[in-house]
Amino acid sequence: MLDSPETDFPPFAPPSEPISDTKYAIGLHAAGLVRDGGTLQIGIGQHLAPGTGQLAAAETGPFEKGLYGVSEMLFEAFLGLIDAGILKRDVGGVILHGAFFLGPPSFYRALREMAPEQLARIQMMPVSFTNEIFGDEDGKRRARVDARFVNNAMMATLLGTAISDGLENGQVVSGVGGQYSFVAQAFALEGARSVLALEATRQSGKQAQSNIRWSYGHETIPRHLRDVFVTEYGVADVRGKSDADVIAAMLQVSDSRFQSELMRQAKDAGKLPRSHEIPAAHRENYPERIGAALRPARDAGLPPSFSFGSDFTDVEQRLIPALQLLQQAQHTPLQLAGLLWQGMRHPPDAADRECLARLGLDKPTHFAERAYRALVTAALQRSPKG
Template identity: 30%
Template sequence: MPGDTAPIDFSGLIREGDLVVCGQATAEPVTLTEALMAQSEHLPAFRMMVGPIFSETFSAACAPHVSFQSYGVIGNARRLAKAGRLDMIPSNYSAFCADFASRCHQADVVLVQLAESGGRLSASLSNDYVIDAARGARLVIAEINPDAPFTFGAEWPGDVPIHIRVAARRPPVELPSPPLDDVSQRIAAHAAGLIADGSTLQFGVGRVPDAILSSLSHARNLGIHSGLINDAVVDLIERGAVTNAEKGIDAGITVTNQVIGTKRLYRFVHENKAVAVRPTSYTHGQGVLARINRLVAINSALQVGLDGSVNSETLNGVAIGAIGGQLDFVRGANASPGGRAIIALPATASDGTGRIVAHVETVTTPRADVDAIVTEWGIAALRGCGLAERARRMIAIAAPEHRDVLAEQLRGRPR
């Protein structure tokens, strides 16, 4: 059982069958989640809803009567999935968040990390589903973290009670940018040609999106309206490439749903009125995205088929990715005046297998929504193309050693 040094004793707070929801990614309230996992063996069986995990908190070795659910297998959530401890909810990120507001998902206990400034509270690094989950929860426990930035747009609503407050024992989780490699830089060189001055960018986490952002320091009047921002955005703003002047909405404001990076980024967004951490209904809303000028959605994938179908979820029947906000932003970019939807990925996986395939095993983004696929070998512009031309263009951007096999598979004579 927890001793006197525990930040909180969960005995009597967690009930049998509870759904416990905690902040995701860098917004994870680690002081609370670590205490909960440490005490889980002595608590009734409960379910834990998690998003991307970038901490070391959740282990497959935790109490077997704790079950986990998520909308994706991102970061260290892969450990839970590999151990068969993670139940996947196949939802678009926008729908997953909306399901808390509609009570399709009903949280019992919510654990949240908050920033405090001048008596005001902010959800700080993420404005996702936690507030709506808390609105309907029996118990809301807040970790007040003095190192978490106070962000505008994510202010904690006055009508959502906080029942217990705990002082944070460590700074927020950080996720440094991965080092760039030759392949990601080659992909970025191709993708940058699709991004005109005055474009508004959406992007995800990872080496390829970071490489693309790093290649845009020469651009002018870029905007940001994204599911997340990272340290690379600070670079673009400080170099004058991002001004948010031509977005059509939110002039001068970088708009995001989550802040995922390092202390440098957290210092930058702290009480910065030029950054708005907005709810998912705004950052991912189709009506909002369609009003943005030249929205360029930059997403990745595990596989892309010769017909353009995109798989970002599974390989060999195992979930290792997520639907996330990919389809939200692909469709939003397609509806945006002058918008582009880019799926960027290495042509070859780390084990040497090709990521351009005859047929994907799971369809995350349907072929009807696909615009441009980019690998280190070039760009396959697919919008408006027939299936035969799509296949030709996709084979041209596959790794050279896989092209003949793909061509034979296309002809129905697999080698």
């Protein structure tokens, strides 16, 4: 047994990450799918009507009955829902069943400090309970009404398959985890839906790439289990629809930089009529549109970069967007050169000097450190202050 003061340190806990405009837009769309009086299960990495066919209009009313939570993973978002009075529909005196708990130090601190009577309403159960309806199936069906099973996908195809655990070259990115179980429950329970969220694009070097493809050589969730996809540009309800209707719906939530090529591929394959056109309302799916839509809320202090608080210091929170900007700029030499020139011409202010000190760049000793200092200074000047 290893037991000594030298090895007595707190275990690592994953810090809360800042939430981008893209992720907020996805969350807002997904939140409109959650029904009052329903059930919520959220998968690892995620931030919600009945039967087949069209989803009801976005839910915008207050949560009077509240939600019941049954989730493979319990993390800080669920505590936020409890604090907001949303997670309150109890099943046998319990408002939340979770298989395992994971979050930043503040998450565990909140659980430790929770009143005993409130903590008793949160119960830990095996994965076989949260991810399956077998074993007391009648009781689970009564409890999991209007369930929304929300999970992340890396990519999706126009035909409604989801790619979440690996690449077409055989590289494994993660385990499938409970994603298939989520989808299976969504099809087994009356009124339930599977919601797979994904960002419409990702950055690969200098180029943006679409996360919605015509086809892909690996799949996690097959097309016959397609249900609801959410991107920052909207919701695609594809359960029970024809291939042509599924393709049309997926095109509407794709990034407009890739829509024409995706549509051409579908038409060339004979899966979409040659006369099909993407509606005008969905041909402006650009990142700038998302930023513009959320800017008034951002300017008003909502939504915050860290929805449930952060273990990062104020200085570290200030550095995060600047370092992200530098990460993007390293693929564009001209942008990097512009940052270097700006940082050399405009000295840092007092707040920026604190950030430079956190990186050990407050007193550069050689040319490389002076260059790094100039780059970080410019990135700080270009990134949001709050």
